[in-house]
Amino acid sequence: MGNKFYLTTAIDYANGEPHLGHAFEKVGADCIARYRRLRGDRVHFVIGMDEHGQKVAQAAEDAGVAPQAWVDDIAGRFQVAWGELGISHDDFIRTTEVRHRRTVQELFRRIQERGHIYEGVYKGYYCVGCEGFKLEKDLDADGRCPIHPTREIKWVEEPNFFFRLSSFGPWLLERYAADPTFVRPKAKMNEIRNVVTDGLQDISVSRARVPWGIPWPGDESHTVYVWFEALINYLSATGFPDERYTDLWPADLHVIGPDIVRFHAAMWPAMLDAAGLEPPRGVWSHGWINTQGERFSKSAGVRVSLREIIDRHGSDALRYFLLREVPWDGDGNFSFERFDARYTADLADGYGNLVSRVLAMIIRYLDGVVPAHPGTNTLHAARDAAWTRYTDAMDGYLLHEGAAAAMALVAEANGFIEARAPWTLAKQGEQAPLADTLGALADTVAALTVMLAPFLPTKTATVWHALGNGGQVTPVTGPLPSAAHQKVLKVTPLFPKPPAAS
Numbered sequence: 001m002g003n004k005f006y007l008t009t010a011i012d013y014a015n016g017e018p019h020l021g022h023a024f025e026k027v028g029a030d031c032i033a034r035y036r037r038l039r040g041d042r043v044h045f046v047i048g049m050d051e052h053g054q055k056v057a058q059a060a061e062d063a064g065v066a067p068q069a070w071v072d073d074i075a076g077r078f079q080v081a082w083g084e085l086g087i088s089h090d091d092f093i094r095t096t097e098v099r100h101r102r103t104v105q106e107l108f109r110r111i112q113e114r115g116h117i118y119e120g121v122y123k124g125y126y127c128v129g130c131e132g133f134k135l136e137k138d139l140d141a142d143g144r145c146p147i148h149p150t151r152e153i154k155w156v157e158e159p160n161f162f163f164r165l166s167s168f169g170p171w172l173l174e175r176y177a178a179d180p181t182f183v184r185p186k187a188k189m190n191e192i193r194n195v196v197t198d199g200l201q202d203i204s205v206s207r208a209r210v211p212w213g214i215p216w217p218g219d220e221s222h223t224v225y226v227w228f229e230a231l232i233n234y235l236s237a238t239g240f241p242d243e244r245y246t247d248l249w250p251a252d253l254h255v256i257g258p259d260i261v262r263f264h265a266a267m268w269p270a271m272l273d274a275a276g277l278e279p280p281r282g283v284w285s286h287g288w289i290n291t292q293g294e295r296f297s298k299s300a301g302v303r304v305s306l307r308e309i310i311d312r313h314g315s316d317a318l319r320y321f322l323l324r325e326v327p328w329d330g331d332g333n334f335s336f337e338r339f340d341a342r343y344t345a346d347l348a349d350g351y352g353n354l355v356s357r358v359l360a361m362i363i364r365y366l367d368g369v370v371p372a373h374p375g376t377n378t379l380h381a382a383r384d385a386a387w388t389r390y391t392d393a394m395d396g397y398l399l400h401e402g403a404a405a406a407m408a409l410v411a412e413a414n415g416f417i418e419a420r421a422p423w424t425l426a427k428q429g430e431q432a433p434l435a436d437t438l439g440a441l442a443d444t445v446a447a448l449t450v451m452l453a454p455f456l457p458t459k460t461a462t463v464w465h466a467l468g469n470g471g472q473v474t475p476v477t478g479p480l481p482s483a484a485h486q487k488v489l490k491v492t493p494l495f496p497k498p499p500a501a502s
């Protein structure tokens with residue numbers, strides 16, 4: 001049995017439709033989940049919905065439906081989208097579920113019991129849109145929220161429960177020093193270290209005026225502030241406080257957007273420690289995907305739907321494109337021009353064409369059976385080097401570099417075909433060189449299919465089957481396997497070229 005790997009994404013806020021930003025995060029995390037399974041880990045991958053709070057209640061009221069009916073509908077839409085994108089989550093947690101309420105109340109009960117909660121009065125400007133208190137300096141000249149200039153700003157004084165976050169600064173800094181890769185990329189680790197070094201404030205973790213939430217344990221006139229409640233989903237999904245929760249906890253990796261690193265890298269570990277639980281082992285902050293560049297700027301106001309983007313070249317192609325085009329440790333752009341260009345170059349003319357060519361030659365020249373071969377030629381060396389580059393990148397979650405390593409191997413394989421000219425070897429009856437050539441190509445196509453499986457789960461399953469295997473790419477925990485003696489099948493074009501000028 002491999003290692004346990006408990007992986008999560010941020011849970012999505014149930015106040016609108018799934019869009020490309022949501023999809024990018026899920027696809028990236030799914031690629032990590034699939035890669036870890038491919039390396040033999042026992043992966044548990046959890047995604048879900050954040051369904052409480054004032055903004056959700058407001059959206060439901062605006063739509064004229066009850067909050068639960070509203071979140072049920074939104075959660076359904078997200079789940080349809082994740083199904084279409086091939087997201088292979090093991091669990092989908094919703095914060096309106098009973099199991100989550102139970103975990104939240106027990107966690108805060110323990111934090112309170114251990115003396116880390118006190119009652120205080122919170123005073124300040126409150127933006128309904130942000131669901132948050134604002135400092136005077138955060139408001140614009142008219143005293144309005146810069147993000148929500150049309151929403152009301154209220155002066156609010158309310159009794160709240162406060163968490164003694166300020167006392168966890170030294171402990172957090174020790175942890176960061178002990179594990180400098182706790183937050184990745186490194187720039188985000190530095191950012192959060194500076195925040196903690198500057199000093200943390202105690203923080204209000206309950207709300208007196210927000211009924212759409214989880215009642216505070218022991219005081220039903222309050223609900224748990226939605227920000228803190230939502231974080232706890234990662235623990236709820238383990239079954240906490242049931243004893244078996246340690247089968248999954250601590251989480252191995254929280255994949256999140258850059259705007260919520262502070263919550264995940266400081267407050268969340270502190271909350272867990274306050275309750276006597278282990279903090280998560282790692283936090284990965286991906287970047288933003290910008291859809292306003294290039295083409296979109298010319299058609300301001302046109303919002304491209306996820307539906308339209310998936311329909312362009314299919315779900316596998318979109319997954320690959322996003323993860324190859326946008327660095328997983330930085331920001332990037334989405335445009336249909338780039339999507340079309342990569343689809344053609346990398347998938348249709350690249351991997352797809354290589355697979356078709358190699359299988360067709362094995363069928364034509366060798367009756368469809370991969371010959372026994374030494375496995376030691378230049379292409380084998382290139383394959384092994386690409387595999388090392390790939391696993392190094394993927395182990396460090398640099399998904400774009402993993403995809404690039406695979407595509408560089410496609411180019412080397414195509415160069416090898418031209419240099420060896422298997423059609424000439426076949427015509428001249430050069431059996432040993434032909435076996436060496438097509439054997440190496442079959443091994444390389446098999447390796448590429450393994451490497452691309454986390455990116456292209458559906459298409460690679462088709463190729464894996466055509467290479468004489470079962471339908472699912474099998475884990476590679478040792479050396480790359482040889483394809484010798486496999487009976488191969490023809491494949492229809494994997495990435496058909498769209499009709500010109502779409």
Ligand SMILES: [Zn+2]
Pocket residue numbers: 127128129130131145146147148
């Ligand atoms: Zn606001």
